[in-house]
Each structure stands twice: as C-alpha cells, then as structure tokens.
Amino acid sequence: MGYGIGAAITWAFDTVILSIALSCSAFFETEQAIALASLTSTFLHDGASAVFAFIFMAVRGKLKQTKDLLVSKYGKYIVIAAVIGAPLGMTGYVTSIANIGPAYTAAITAFFPAYGAALAHFVLKEPMRGYNWAGLIVCLVAVAVLGWSPAEGIPGNWIVGIIGCLICVVGWGTEAVIIAWGLKSAQVDDQCAMQIRQTTSAITYALVIMPIVGGWGCSIDAFLSDAMPWIALAALSGTASYLLYYKAIAVIGAAKSMALNITYSAWAIPFSLVFLGTMPDARGIICAIVIIVGAIVAATDVKALFTKGDTSGTELEHLEQPL
Structure with a gap:
C-alpha cells in the first residue's frame, strides 16, 4: 500500500513542479514557443525521465534484463501502452496544466481508472457490476460539473484545459489496462517495464513528434533555459512515481494500486497551495473528492479492495486470454 501512496505523492509533486516550469519565459518568448509549449515540455520531461531511468537501471545492473523484456511479446505490449499513455496521455496532461493549473488538472484526470474499467468491459469483455457503473456515472457528472463553467484565476483557456484532461484520461486509461495485464506475467519486471515506458515516450517524441x-x-531553447532545472526536478519525481506505481501493481494488483494512485489529485491541492499559493474553489475540491471516490468504485471490486493481502495473482486474469 505504501508503494501506491508514494506513487500518488510523487506524481502530485511532479504535477505542481511542472506547472512552475511552464510559467518560465522560454515557453512564452515566441508564438511558436507558446503553440508548442505542451509538446516541448512533455518531450523534455519524459526525455529527462528516460535518462534517470537508464541511470537507475544501470546502477541496479538490469539493463540486459530490460533488453530481453523489450524483445519479448510482453515488451511489445508495453511499448504500445507507452505510445498511448505517453505522447497522447502526457501531452494532454501538460496541456491541461498549462491552461487550468495543476490542481484542476489532477482532479479531472483522476477519472482515468473509471474510463479504463469501462474500456476493459467493452473491449476485453470484463464484467462490471451495478455499483461499478454507478461510480462511472458519478465521475462523469462530477467532470461535467467542473467543466461546465470556467473557474477564476486559471492561467489559460478553460475549454482547452478540459479537452486536454479528457485526452489524458483516454491515454492513461488505455495504458493502464495494457500495463496491468503485462505485469501479471512473472517474466515482466516492473522496473524494466518502467524503463521501456519512459524510453519509448522519449524516442517517439524525438524521432516522430518533434x-x-x-x-x-523550441526544445533546444527550453533545454538551455531556466525552465530545464524545474523540468528535470519534475521528471525525477515522475520517474520515482512510475517506479512506485508499477511496483504497487506487481505487488497488490491493479485495482488497489489505481485506487491509491489517483489520490494524487488530492495531494496536488496542498502542493499547489505551498508552491503556487493557489488552490481550487469549493466546487473544485468537492468535485475532486467525488471523482476520486467514483473512480475507485468504478474501477475496482470493492470487496477485493478491502481484502487483506496480495491480490496481484487474482486481478485482471481475464485480460490474458483476449490479448
């Protein structure tokens, strides 16, 4: 459980620090810099994270193990998940941070496990109980309430930020379903999976998107600017978050891990207050709580969630045969 909580706290910190980086002048100096700020910052963030992951795995002596996993069938699924969750999901996330701030972004994107549960139901034929559907509907209502009208004091365009959140939800929810299945295999080491994920993202940005x-x-300008230390700090925290999150999935299963991980939306509120001096209004805080609770109910077997012990061997077993 500690791995899941640690993943949430470090991701919330990553979110807030990244918002500080996005406020630096490098992303506002030219019209092109403004237009590409989300893509540029995500590329540098995931690129730095890939470097940190490489160093960590080199110290651990696991680079060969990562290579072996990469060429296996599980490695291919992790690469697919990374392309969906990183360039798509992370770009949407950063776009949202730049436009509506870290607290609102974290609150709305906490919806992603509920979307992932629905995706698994329709695509992989995973059964959903009545209370799972109720949780999904509650999440949708809370997101709609948040997105209905702009909040005060946001840094950019409210509609663009909401769209960014929804793109992120699709990317991360799809990634979570694929990764959860892959980590069920004894052949898949969670740390190797994390390195493949971050490296795939960085390479996709470098060779395709940029x-x-x-x-x-713009990327070189931002790399040489005062924004890069903040991006690097955010990437370091993000790397730690992924290590902890993947470890949690491997140890206690996907349901409990996602339930703990999405509390990042709650942790982002005090971090925003401390580092930025901002926090959501009452509507934002209430909707954040509703989204967290709704996502947990939608994405998990509530009975199993509160069952003591390791559930990694029993969750998402139905995913293996369809894939």
Whole structure:
C-alpha cells in the first residue's frame, strides 16, 4: 500500500513542479514557443525521465534484463501502452496544466481508472457490476460539473484545459489496462517495464513528434533555459512515481494500486497551495473528492479492495486470454 501512496505523492509533486516550469519565459518568448509549449515540455520531461531511468537501471545492473523484456511479446505490449499513455496521455496532461493549473488538472484526470474499467468491459469483455457503473456515472457528472463553467484565476483557456484532461484520461486509461495485464506475467519486471515506458515516450517524441511539428528549435531553447532545472526536478519525481506505481501493481494488483494512485489529485491541492499559493474553489475540491471516490468504485471490486493481502495473482486474469 505504501508503494501506491508514494506513487500518488510523487506524481502530485511532479504535477505542481511542472506547472512552475511552464510559467518560465522560454515557453512564452515566441508564438511558436507558446503553440508548442505542451509538446516541448512533455518531450523534455519524459526525455529527462528516460535518462534517470537508464541511470537507475544501470546502477541496479538490469539493463540486459530490460533488453530481453523489450524483445519479448510482453515488451511489445508495453511499448504500445507507452505510445498511448505517453505522447497522447502526457501531452494532454501538460496541456491541461498549462491552461487550468495543476490542481484542476489532477482532479479531472483522476477519472482515468473509471474510463479504463469501462474500456476493459467493452473491449476485453470484463464484467462490471451495478455499483461499478454507478461510480462511472458519478465521475462523469462530477467532470461535467467542473467543466461546465470556467473557474477564476486559471492561467489559460478553460475549454482547452478540459479537452486536454479528457485526452489524458483516454491515454492513461488505455495504458493502464495494457500495463496491468503485462505485469501479471512473472517474466515482466516492473522496473524494466518502467524503463521501456519512459524510453519509448522519449524516442517517439524525438524521432516522430518533434520533427513533424518542427519543435526541435523550441526544445533546444527550453533545454538551455531556466525552465530545464524545474523540468528535470519534475521528471525525477515522475520517474520515482512510475517506479512506485508499477511496483504497487506487481505487488497488490491493479485495482488497489489505481485506487491509491489517483489520490494524487488530492495531494496536488496542498502542493499547489505551498508552491503556487493557489488552490481550487469549493466546487473544485468537492468535485475532486467525488471523482476520486467514483473512480475507485468504478474501477475496482470493492470487496477485493478491502481484502487483506496480495491480490496481484487474482486481478485482471481475464485480460490474458483476449490479448
């Protein structure tokens, strides 16, 4: 359980620190820098995270193990999950942070496990109980209430931020379903999976996304600016978060891990208050709580959630055959 809580706290810290980086002048100096800020910052964030992951795995002497996993069938699924969850999900997340701030972003994107549960139901034929559907509906209502009208004091465009959140939910929810299945195999080491995930994201940005959008110049400018230390700090915390999250999935299963991990939306509120001097209004706080509770109910077997012991061997077993 400690791994899941640690993943939530470190991700909340990553979120708030990244918002500080996005406020630096490097992302506002030119029209192109403004237009590509989300892509540029995500590329540098995941690139730095990939470097930290490489160093960590080199120290642990596990680089060969990562290579062996990469060429296996499980490695291919992790790469697919990384492409969906990183360039798609993370870009949406950063876009949202830049426009509506870290607290609102964290609150709305906590919806992703509920979406993941629904995806598994329709695509992988995973059964959902009546209370799971009720939790999903509650999440949707809370997101709708938050997105209905702009909050005061946000840094950018409210609608763009909400759209970014929803893109993030689709990316992360889809990734979670695939990763949870992959980590069930004894052949898949959670730390190796994390390294493949971050490295895949960085390479996808470097070789595909940045050349397409013409973003290498902005990336170099941001790398040499005062924003980079903040991005690196956020990436370090994000790397720790993924290590803890994947470890939690491997040890206690996906349901409990997601339930603990999405509390990052609650942790982001005090971090925002301390580092940015901002926090959501009453509506935002209430909706954040509702989304967290609704996502837990939608994404988990509530009875199993409160069962003592390791559930990693029993959860999501139905995912293996369809894939």
